[in-house]
Amino acid sequence: MTVARTVELEGHIIDSGTMGHCFGVVMDMGGEFEVEEFEVGRHKHAETYCRMTVMADTEEDLRAILHELNQQGATVADPRDATLEPAPEDGVVPIDFYSTTNHPTYVRVDGEWVEVADPEMDCALVVERGDPADPQGTGDAGEGDGEPRVSTKVLNAVEEGDLVVTGETGIRVEPPERPRDGGGSFGFMQGGVSSERPSESLIEEIADEMREVQAEDGNVLAVCGPAIVHAGGRDALADLVGAGYVDALSAGNGFAVHDLERDLYGTSLGVDTENLEHPREGHKHHIYTISEIVRLGGIEEAVEAGVVDEGVMYECVANDVPFVLAGSIRDDGPLPDTITDSIEAQNAIREQAHEADLVLMLSTLLHSVAVGNCLPSTTKTVCVDINPATVTQLLDRGSAQAIGMVTDIGTFIPMLRDELLE
């Protein structure tokens, strides 16, 4: 063990698993540790402090270990400013750029810890120094001498000359801590399916959470898959939108088309439009529905024209609930409202994600992953799908407080509606 560095951890790091995970990381990666100081949190509300020296055989091994420890919240003991390097080209990052977690993060710039705005994973950190004469920060990055700002940028948003944080120095991550009160029905950092309660009880708890968010004027984002319509949960979801329990909606072209098709054709053709297994039947209506919305100019115009007068999309328009319809290569049509460029769609989804306090991921893997990619670990998440692998995959992506429920969306939404509205 020829190289060493001292790191510190602080907080509810024992019951949050951080401390144990850090010891494990060092051992698994072939290093050694020597605890220098350890002050245990002696009761529920007391925090634990640990300072330890980490040793490895080579500088490269040590760097790798420190990188992992950093992601867990450990910081090197003698803080220095973060290293900054300009992006060499648009869409290109310096070789040693720091790739973000979705936890609250602080960067040390000019001797001060600056909180990163909108933490999001797999981004670069870009430092801008506000121009005192340009407090809005619209001037050239790096040229001002005012308050530094640090923000996350996805690769395609990085511009030549952006000052990108590199290495691990001067970065502090705050992984979520286990809530002192257990977190209610939300599991803490739990990558499996939380079936702590039978289905009906769990639906009650999700309803409670939605009521609470509504009471606090929070923002509920519903991420919706077409299975909602096929399985028969559409009317109940429309009721929830109408009653104000959904503040924003994120979906694909298919969800909106199926919803609108039921409105345009549902009454007369009934069954066919609800049929998941025989998608061929009634497909003409599917295409014709899109054609009609194209003719009218969009969903809002179709509502105004009175052609669409019920359903989820109708309720969104009628209640000013903003929606994003992201395109995919599976789409028919698409509708005029659908954003066909994936980068543009991601940017729209990113805004929704940043505003959300509670995200309901309802029977869609694609859109849930897209939203999840933009969420900080502090946003509460509810994932509902009939496929346990989907629920597990979504929970693994990183909300610190999540409920996963393996159930039938066609019975879930009606029962949630009854719980909230009756």
Place this chain on the structure above:
Amino acid sequence: MTVARTVELEGHIIDSGTMGHCFGVVMDMGGEFEVEEFEVGRHKHAETYCRMTVMADTEEDLRAILHELNQQGATVADPRDATLEPAPEDGVVPIDFYSTTNHPTYVRVDGEWVEVADPEMDCALVVERGDPADPQGTGDAGEGDGEPRVSTKVLNAVEEGDLVVTGETGIRVEPPERPRDGGGSFGFMQGGVSSERPSESLIEEIADEMREVQAEDGNVLAVCGPAIVHAGGRDALADLVGAGYVDALSAGNGFAVHDLERDLYGTSLGVDTENLEHPREGHKHHIYTISEIVRLGGIEEAVEAGVVDEGVMYECVANDVPFVLAGSIRDDGPLPDTITDSIEAQNAIREQAHEADLVLMLSTLLHSVAVGNCLPSTTKTVCVDINPATVTQLLDRGSAQAIGMVTDIGTFIPMLRDELLE
């Protein structure tokens, strides 16, 4: 093509798929066919008749083809009596024994077509000639000279000397025909998941079917897995048993224990007993519940002692709904009511299956397969499971009229209860 035989088919054989399947079987197995007579059913209620010669290269190939055609309902054109051969030993069948389908079957004995009692698949057909002096047929098989009877026997029930049908001669199978009215919500011979309707509508249709069976004094057999208790469907199922919608119950030791445990411990410990994911917690109660029932002598005794006063097993006892609890190598305990010998348990299940008019298979693969093995193809079946592979596997086993539903048993049973009782 050196060998040939003439076969006949009759009935709604075009829309039931029989005719096409027979042509396919001959071609797939390397044979040829020559249709000699074909009288198409010209309208909905008219039957089709086909007589064709089937040719193959070898006698063995022809036999194999004829075997498959027989299973589809084809009969050789010149009927002769079935060939009978005595079973050489207990549990041993003659080499060329006829292995049954689960369709209605007739065997030609002494020039007469005799209907097989209780058709069941993978059985031997045993012919008994009633003794005129012993009309109940309790005498030695084969020694009487009265009316012949033909019954299915599973291998372990075959006794030395039983007259077992061999070959394909003198056997007529009547595969189910496509119902003229479409069969309502029940799919015809459809080995996939019938999601013709969204969940709520499908539950309504299952409720309708149950009402109809009840109205006709029919017999509903509920096959129950422990997931019913874990997922929170237990109280609703108890309500249905109490209201007379379930005429018999087939389950394993685990289902009963979980149900009883909720009764003995449910109130005070709440959550733990309902917890599927953390089966360790509260497991002491699980074992102690069994211990208590052992001490009292059984479930009925526990009800009589007032120790068990609600839940599914309670309602079964209180309403004289007979139940079979079949043991398995996964069991804790088991309860005194559990039949630990698998042959004995199969026999008990067989009786339940033979009496059922409608079978509800609720979140258990093991018990559903066991019941399904004993069912004739004419019994209506509803399969509910959250795992689509389970539903597909159960539907593939052979009911002609089946509804498969991939949903959460914890929301399904409460919604079914509301539909039937409210």
Place this chain on the structure above:
Amino acid sequence: MTVARTVELEGHIIDSGTMGHCFGVVMDMGGEFEVEEFEVGRHKHAETYCRMTVMADTEEDLRAILHELNQQGATVADPRDATLEPAPEDGVVPIDFYSTTNHPTYVRVDGEWVEVADPEMDCALVVERGDPADPQGTGDAGEGDGEPRVSTKVLNAVEEGDLVVTGETGIRVEPPERPRDGGGSFGFMQGGVSSERPSESLIEEIADEMREVQAEDGNVLAVCGPAIVHAGGRDALADLVGAGYVDALSAGNGFAVHDLERDLYGTSLGVDTENLEHPREGHKHHIYTISEIVRLGGIEEAVEAGVVDEGVMYECVANDVPFVLAGSIRDDGPLPDTITDSIEAQNAIREQAHEADLVLMLSTLLHSVAVGNCLPSTTKTVCVDINPATVTQLLDRGSAQAIGMVTDIGTFIPMLRDELLE
């Protein structure tokens, strides 16, 4: 039954299931039929002919029945020219437009049956009359008086004034017929998982099919998901591309990035880049890989620069195997080669699909559905996924000859490689 129409069917319609399905459709939709003429195909190679009158209560019911019968290959007995109506606007179809199946289709124009180019489902049929002075048909549609051409157009390609086929008149569909030789290992119209053979045998048969397509100078399109890289099938796939067994590749940004990342970082970091369950680790390399390819200008440029010198994308470039990388809202980056607009990506996929003789769908639902949407029912398809629901969904979409295999892509591709190359 107040309205009636006579339809005809011809071909191997009994064993292909067409005849039975048509009888079923009429009965299920509340109609009646009266067979007027029926000439059965008396042996394997003889075709069956049926003419029948279909009756319904209302004109609307009859239309709906005829629509379904048309999709099955039935044609109205007295052929008339197809009805044409101009598209009212770009992206808008006439209300009664004919929505295509993916079967070979003919449209009667000016008394002649014209075969539809590139049949594809859910499209409009657009008739163009070639200008004699403009035989390439580049002039305005509908204004020429030369040979009529009929093509499929997806909704977004429909232009104002396009002559769109409406109604069911003058359209003949030829659904695939059951192959006379059974189709080898490919199942016929079989919406389940064809596990006729154990895994090793099935892989041998897929290899045989690939050899055959290669021998006939056919085109194999591989549709690839990122699980190929995670599960360890990447090197074997690269070998197959290098050996000429793959003629085109369709994938997403993620597949290419994972493949390239292994090339750029694989040697030194090993495990991390192959890790499906811990996507956080090594994610920096993921982003930096994209950054590097952006810097170099694209995959081909990266190969030319010697930065990428092995793997699937490398072999594609080195062997002139064209690839399409379609973007999605899940993407990091994306790579410069990724088509971010979904309509543009669909068009690129459509060209690949039209040229393919055999499509291998390898562990990706999204891209397989996108490709499958563009395929005629005559293209052979192999679907491989570890999730049975994915395989079932893909087979249901409509290839007449398909093999579905539920297996681990990480063992499947190496075994296929060994079979083909050793």
Place this chain on the structure above:
Amino acid sequence: MTVARTVELEGHIIDSGTMGHCFGVVMDMGGEFEVEEFEVGRHKHAETYCRMTVMADTEEDLRAILHELNQQGATVADPRDATLEPAPEDGVVPIDFYSTTNHPTYVRVDGEWVEVADPEMDCALVVERGDPADPQGTGDAGEGDGEPRVSTKVLNAVEEGDLVVTGETGIRVEPPERPRDGGGSFGFMQGGVSSERPSESLIEEIADEMREVQAEDGNVLAVCGPAIVHAGGRDALADLVGAGYVDALSAGNGFAVHDLERDLYGTSLGVDTENLEHPREGHKHHIYTISEIVRLGGIEEAVEAGVVDEGVMYECVANDVPFVLAGSIRDDGPLPDTITDSIEAQNAIREQAHEADLVLMLSTLLHSVAVGNCLPSTTKTVCVDINPATVTQLLDRGSAQAIGMVTDIGTFIPMLRDELLE
């Protein structure tokens, strides 16, 4: 907080998660803790010691908390002898009996800590005092005055008068600790699917582990489902048994019948016997195979008679590899070797489980759960199944060192065979 008790923990309790879990248990269950002494393990090989006081509102709450802490390895600070109470009847335990975990456990009897023989979960602990004149302990329990022995007893083995441990006093559990070397490819207490390596690499590591067990003269128990035969892994498994890599086999009647059927009929009928999806075909052979084995008297007799001369069961007989065939209600036949009583079968499985050093659970949930129920947490386990839910469920049941692999058994076993034998 009116009641309190002091508990101690010792070992690698931070990185094993024990410490954090204990803090969490107290908080989740509404208690409080006050750490009195905490000596952190300062480096990799140093152990941590913690003494803390746990407080709760009621004696009952405190008991519940202490119960959970005990399962985690915490012991009350002032050790007293365990409380013993005689079982009131056969199969009945005292109300407050201690229900075991599958971790190494010690019971304090007469002031000494006695290690529990064969730890197994959900059992009662029974203390016997060896009679000095009867050192084998065959005399009446509780009457001797020699060395006390403590063993686990499942409920049905408890006899009236057995001295059963009650309460939590005098019991010490040693949950497994995180291996200092990371545990190789075996995950530590990890209830998900460990896909740390791509399929081929993971198979190599499983092969390494098997080689190591073989080298150390250890015992490998293979738990086998019928899918092994259907999917085509049977010959490879037979090779592994023949080569000495399997020391015991645990399966059901179905596995053996399918294996034997391939032997009796495989050559001539090929495909049919391997067909998972069409279980009807060739089913006659299935039943006839059983009939033949019944006629011969059993599998060993069939091998001796030369009727069975290849396959897994043949290799077991030829190489003296003991096997247990446990019956179930799904069985046809069954074979004479099949144990039809579930308690008797469990006892046979228990013996196999206790002797195993490495358990391979191969595509069977039922038998794997039955074996898993009898395993101590210290036995290494490999679970292979194509259904991720099965793998997750098996890993959740409690081996401290387990590998879960979601793959196709039909490709897995041949690749494992090649790895070990080529």
